[in-house]
Amino acid sequence: MTELRVESLAKRFGGLRVFQDINFTLPEGGLLGVIGPNGAGKTTLINVISGRQMASAGKVVLGGRDITNQPAHAVSRLGLARSFQQTNTFKSVSVGENIARAIRFGGRGAPVGLNRMMDAFGLTPRLAEISDKLPYGLQKMLGLVMAFASTPKIVLLDEPAAGLERTERQSVDTFVDIVRKAGTSVLLVEHDMDLIRRMCPRILVLDAGVLLADGPPAEVLARPDVIAAYLGETEEAH
Amino acid sequence: MRIKLLGWTEIVALLLLSCGFIVPMFTRSVLVYSVLNQAFVGVIAAESVWIMLRMNLLSFATPAFMAIGGYTVAIAGQYDITDAFLMTAAAFLVPALVAVPLGALVLRLRGTYFVLVTFVLSQIMQLLIFETPGLTGGSNGISGVAPVTLFGAEMGTNRLVLEYACGLAMGATLITGVLTRYFRQHFAAIEENEILAESLGLVVWRYKALGFVVAAGVAGLAGYSLVNMLLTAHPSSFDSATAVDFIAYTIIGGRLSILGPVLGTGALVYATNLFGTHGQYAQGLYGVLILVVVLAARGGIVGTIAALWRRVS
Amino acid sequence: MDQFIQAAIIGVSLGAQYALLALGFTLIFGILGVVNFSHGGFYMLGGYVAYSCVAFLGLPYPLAVLVAVVATGALGWVFELFLLERLVDDHLATLMLTLGLYLVVSTGLLTVFGPLSMEFAFPVTGALHMGPIYVPRENLIVLVVCLAAIAALWLVLFRTDLGRGLRALADDRAVAMAQGLRPKLLFPLAFAIATGLAGLTGALVTPILSLSPNVGDPVLATSFLTVILGGLGSLEGAALAAFVVGIVEAFSSVYFGGSIGALVLFVLVLLLLVFRPTGLMGRPVRGA
Numbered sequence: 001m002t003e004l005r006v007e008s009l010a011k012r013f014g015g016l017r018v019f020q021d022i023n024f025t026l027p028e029g030g031l032l033g034v035i036g037p038n039g040a041g042k043t044t045l046i047n048v049i050s051g052r053q054m055a056s057a058g059k060v061v062l063g064g065r066d067i068t069n070q071p072a073h074a075v076s077r078l079g080l081a082r083s084f085q086q087t088n089t090f091k092s093v094s095v096g097e098n099i100a101r102a103i104r105f106g107g108r109g110a111p112v113g114l115n116r117m118m119d120a121f122g123l124t125p126r127l128a129e130i131s132d133k134l135p136y137g138l139q140k141m142l143g144l145v146m147a148f149a150s151t152p153k154i155v156l157l158d159e160p161a162a163g164l165e166r167t168e169r170q171s172v173d174t175f176v177d178i179v180r181k182a183g184t185s186v187l188l189v190e191h192d193m194d195l196i197r198r199m200c201p202r203i204l205v206l207d208a209g210v211l212l213a214d215g216p217p218a219e220v221l222a223r224p225d226v227i228a229a230y231l232g233e234t235e236e237a238h
Numbered sequence: 239m240r241i242k243l244l245g246w247t248e249i250v251a252l253l254l255l256s257c258g259f260i261v262p263m264f265t266r267s268v269l270v271y272s273v274l275n276q277a278f279v280g281v282i283a284a285e286s287v288w289i290m291l292r293m294n295l296l297s298f299a300t301p302a303f304m305a306i307g308g309y310t311v312a313i314a315g316q317y318d319i320t321d322a323f324l325m326t327a328a329a330f331l332v333p334a335l336v337a338v339p340l341g342a343l344v345l346r347l348r349g350t351y352f353v354l355v356t357f358v359l360s361q362i363m364q365l366l367i368f369e370t371p372g373l374t375g376g377s378n379g380i381s382g383v384a385p386v387t388l389f390g391a392e393m394g395t396n397r398l399v400l401e402y403a404c405g406l407a408m409g410a411t412l413i414t415g416v417l418t419r420y421f422r423q424h425f426a427a428i429e430e431n432e433i434l435a436e437s438l439g440l441v442v443w444r445y446k447a448l449g450f451v452v453a454a455g456v457a458g459l460a461g462y463s464l465v466n467m468l469l470t471a472h473p474s475s476f477d478s479a480t481a482v483d484f485i486a487y488t489i490i491g492g493r494l495s496i497l498g499p500v501l502g503t504g505a506l507v508y509a510t511n512l513f514g515t516h517g518q519y520a521q522g523l524y525g526v527l528i529l530v531v532v533l534a535a536r537g538g539i540v541g542t543i544a545a546l547w548r549r550v551s
Numbered sequence: 552m553d554q555f556i557q558a559a560i561i562g563v564s565l566g567a568q569y570a571l572l573a574l575g576f577t578l579i580f581g582i583l584g585v586v587n588f589s590h591g592g593f594y595m596l597g598g599y600v601a602y603s604c605v606a607f608l609g610l611p612y613p614l615a616v617l618v619a620v621v622a623t624g625a626l627g628w629v630f631e632l633f634l635l636e637r638l639v640d641d642h643l644a645t646l647m648l649t650l651g652l653y654l655v656v657s658t659g660l661l662t663v664f665g666p667l668s669m670e671f672a673f674p675v676t677g678a679l680h681m682g683p684i685y686v687p688r689e690n691l692i693v694l695v696v697c698l699a700a701i702a703a704l705w706l707v708l709f710r711t712d713l714g715r716g717l718r719a720l721a722d723d724r725a726v727a728m729a730q731g732l733r734p735k736l737l738f739p740l741a742f743a744i745a746t747g748l749a750g751l752t753g754a755l756v757t758p759i760l761s762l763s764p765n766v767g768d769p770v771l772a773t774s775f776l777t778v779i780l781g782g783l784g785s786l787e788g789a790a791l792a793a794f795v796v797g798i799v800e801a802f803s804s805v806y807f808g809g810s811i812g813a814l815v816l817f818v819l820v821l822l823l824l825v826f827r828p829t830g831l832m833g834r835p836v837r838g839a
Contacts, residue, residue: 050437076439084437090430101423105440150438296643343825350586350642354779355824358817361772365814479768482650489647518666522658528651532644533634 002063002079002153003027004049004185009058011041011048018044019209022058026154026185031176033200033217034189037229040206042189043085046156049187050082051075062154077107081152085159087139091132095123095142098131099149106150113178114149120174121145137168144175154185161192169195197221205229247495248415254500255281255411258404262397269511271400275467277507278400278407282460283480284487284499285414289453291493292418292425293446295348298481299356300457302363305476306333307458312380312471313373322388326406329462330455337454341447348432360478367473379472383465399467406463410456415496417452421445486524490531492538501539553683558805559798564690566797567697571752572770573777573789574704575745581721581784582741583631583639588649590749590774591767592656593623597750598757598766599660602671612674616754623750624743631742639738653767661764673758693755700751701790704744708786717741721784779820 003025010020019041026032036042047053049060051072060068067075090098099118103110118124121141126134131142140163147155157176161169169192176186176199190196196203197217205213205220207229213220220226258274283300290297307329314320314328344355367374374380385394386402393402418425424445427435436442465471483506491502506527510520535542572590579587597619604615630652638644673689708714716737719727728734749770757766777796781788796816803812 052433052437072433072436073439073441076437077441082437084434088431088434090427090434092430093426097423101427101435102438104423105427105435105438107439146434146438294643296646343821346825350580350584350646350783351824353586353646354775354783355821357772357775358779358821358824362814362817362821365810365817368810369814478772482654485647485650486654518661519658521654522662525651525654525656525658528647528654529634532638532647532651 002185003030004080004154004187005059005061006049007059007061009045009048009060010056011044011053012056017209019206020057022206022211024204024211024214026187028153028185029180029183030185031180031200031202032185032187033196033203034187034206035191035193035196035203036206036212039208041209042206043158045206046082046158046187046189049075050080050156076105076150076152079108079151079153080156081106081147081150081154082156083144083147083158083160085162087136088143089131089139089146091130093131094128095131095134096127098142098146099127102146102149103151106152108151111148111151111184112182114145117145117148117175117178120178121171137164137171140164141171141175144172148175148179148182148184152184154187155179156187156189158189159191160188161190161195173199193221243416243419245415245419247497248411248419251411251415251496251500252408254504255404255408258407259401262400266397268396271396273507273511275400275403275463276511277504278403279460279463279467280484280487280503280507281407281500282410282456282463283484284491284503285410285496286453286457286460287484287488288493288496288499289414289418289449289456291488292429293449294429295446295449296353296485297356297453298353298478298485299359299454300460300484301476301478301480302360303333303337303454303457304461304464305363305367305473306336306454306461308461308465308471308476309367309374309380310458311462312383312465315383316380318384320384320387320392322386322393322402325386325462326409326459329458331458333458333461334451334455337451338447340454341450345443345446345450357478357481360481364473364476364478367476374471374473377473379470379475381470381472383469383471385469386466403463403467406459410459411496411500413452414456417449418496421448425449483524486528490524490527490538492540492542494537494541494544498538498540505539554805556684558801560684560686561690561805562798562801563794564694564697564797565801566794567694567701568752568756569773569777569797570701570790570793571697571748572774573781573793574701574786575748576774577778577781577784577786577789578717578721578741579745580778581786582717583635583645583738584642585635585639585645585649586642587745588646588771589630589653589656590746591770592653593627593746593749594753594770595660595757595762595764595767596626596656597623597753598671598762599664599669599753600750601754602669602757602762605671606669616751619754620747620751623753624747627746628739628743630746631739635742636735636738639734653771657764657767664764666764668761668763671758671762689759693759696755697752700748704748707744713737713740776816776820779824780816 005025006022009022011018022045034042044053048055051070051074054069059066062078062080067078090101123138123142123145131139134142144160160172172195179186188200200217202215203217203220204211205226212229213223213226258278261270261274283304286300287297310328310332311325314325344352347355368376385392387393393399424440427440428442428445432442461476464475468475487503487506488499490506492498506524509523510517513519531538537544572594576587576590579585600619600622601615604610604618605612635645635648675688675692678685678687679691708718716732720732720734720737773796777792778789780795781792799812799816
């Protein structure tokens with residue numbers, strides 16, 4: 001039973017509030033989307049849940065165990081992986097070595113579906129290439145594959161589609177499909193509304209550090225306050 | 239996945255060092271012995287720097303741990319403890335044990351702050367030696383340290399001292415080589431992208447602490463070798479400024495493989511002796527070479543040779 | 552009591568010298584993020600340039616000091632512009648570069664001037680007597696010049712556009728650049744100001760202490776001590792810590808002798824680094 005429960009979570013930098021009173025539960029095997037305008041605190045939320053930054057208040061509970069403010073490696077060892085918004089790989093070594101390190105550091109062996117994922121992204125024939133030499137989109141996908149290769153129970157994705165070509169964004173769908181087939185639940189922070197609409201049965205809307213809405217996308221995205229806070233701005237931008 | 243304990247670079251390094259056993263068959267030159275002895279001490283100290291540099295941590299603390307190793311042996315000698323195996327173990331273990339609590343403190347720091355704290359550690363050790371004359375002989379040091387004994391036989395001749403220094407250097411290389419080879423992935427991941435490594439579940443502090451403790455032990459062996467060569471433990475042997483030399487050996491030799499500290503030390507100790515009695519001028523050479531390596535040849539001597547080799551073949 | 556006042560005066564005058572060194576050092580760290588291992592080298596160079604001007608060119612001492620400031624500032628400017636600038640974001644590389652420069656400078660001085668101390672005497676001698684307390688005139692002059700230099704630096708940093716620009720770069724480089732500040736111009740200038748200050752200190756102090764090619768190491772160690780105590784990158788902290796270090800050093804040498812004072816300071820600095828890397832004054836840490 002591995003559900004992720006976030007209770008009254010808050011983060012402040014000095015006197016500056018990044019977010020507060022965040023509550024949600026991600027059930028085992030679930031998929032939850034998180035949207036919100038730039039600066040809404042989405043990346044910081046991922047950083048706090050994954051132990052990269054300290055929470056100011058509230059709790060993060062993973063499978064019944066309080067993991068609030070545990071160091072990042074401990075959170076990862078307990079089965080919570082994350083991806084990064086920018087490309088983030090070991091740049092000087094090969095694709096294969098990157099994936100090997102992810103498997104080894106995770107300490108749980110390779111996950112089911114890893115080979116299929118690498119095939120789907122076209123990484124299998126490029127295992128020997130230095131990761132820094134890959135095109136941007138593939139570097140980003142490699143970052144996702146590494147998060148999955150540590151065999152997590154939950155994976156937090158920080159804008160996986162950002163910076164990808166429209167044609168490349170289908171890979172994110174593929175990623176989420178394979179990850180969920182392996183029984184891993186997904187928290188998807190994303191800017192791309194199409195992606196959110198077609199993938200997520202339930203989404204959270206974060207605006208200026210507070211949880212504005214929680215529910216199915218069709219319902220939530222029709223709410224006037226959500227439209228006012230967020231949609232007007234991004235629909236034009238995309 | 240198969241994890242190798244030693245790669246070809248470590249084996250080449252060990253073969254190069256084994257010249258300490260071969261050279262005495264051909265010459266009895268005091269100068270050659272002295273240069274080799276210095277090089278063996280330098281190699282061990284440079285390997286200590288190199289271990290930390292594998293994790294992108296530059297340490298100025300080498301002389302401090304050398305002092306702990308060196309004085310441990312010198313003080314033990316005053317109690318007629320001279321057995322080579324016992325002394326080697328003590329010279330490694332005492333600084334390593336001291337490094338455990340120190341590491342817990344200083345490894346919270348990264349980058350520039352780690353450099354500064356190791357610099358401060360060296361200064362503190364220097365001052366501690368002067369302030370504890372009862373234990374360390376203060377500014378006079380401890381002279382007349384008894385030569386080590388191997389199976390009860392005294393290793394007093396120049397040749398035996400050299401061979402013993404060579405053995406210590408090979409031992410230190412073996413320890414350094416096995417550590418960095420066995421945890422190659424971990425160290426490399428920390429060097430390149432600590433945050434990513436941690437997010438994948440690598441317990442970064444554990445490897446840093448391990449590296450710090452072993453580096454301290456290896457530095458202790460260097461201090462032991464130095465005291466054994468001079469038969470004196472003197473504060474000037476562990477001057478904090480010598481940290482710069484060991485860093486120079488490592489960076490100029492090349493930080494990419496263990497051949498870097500070995501070749502760098504060999505080349506620079508040899509070059510220093512070319513200056514004869516004006517050894518202090520060698521510092522200028524180190525300075526110029528450091529500038530060249532940082533600006534134009536990041537891989538140092540070993541990296542440059544490797545690049546040339548790739549171009550030829 | 553006389554001894555106490557005497558120690559206090561020595562402490563303050565040491566503190567003023569350390570403040571000049573530490574302000575330069577912390578300026579470089581704050582603005583460029585570089586730990587300048589060549590700081591002691593510029594101090595020595597300042598001393599030797601001033602000495603050469605007096606001994607070989609026959610210049611009056613005040614002019615020689617000025618030449619020393621310009622020469623060390625110019626070398627710092629060139630070094631930053633042509634070497635350091637290329638790798639300015641790689642802290643390990645810049646550290647090695649300044650270390651390399653220090654080795655080259657000190658060996659260069661050794662080669663030209665030899666290993667022995669120079670006979671470089673302060674042009675003013677004698678002492679002021681105030682009852683049982685006496686203060687050497689040379690110390691007094693050095694103190695006044697150091698304080699004047701600190702005041703001048705303060706004016707530049709806090710009352711001019713240049714200073715505002717430099718402080719903005721130290722606070723947040725990205726924001727400062729977005730506002731149109733140009734690091735390519737300001738970095739070499741900041742480095743030159745700092746090395747010029749080190750040169751000034753060297754030119755002023757080496758005639759009183761000593762001038763030989765190995766006086767740079769303790770200068771570097773003291774600069775480290777002071778800026779860590781004051782909080783890396785903090786100007787106010789460095790100035791305050793310099794006087795703390797100077798006074799502690801003076802009192803411990805008068806009352807305890809030996810190096811116990813230095814030992815206490817270094818241990819304090821070690822603990823500060825580990826538990827409060829922002830130093831006494833407190834300031835956000837960069838790069839840690």
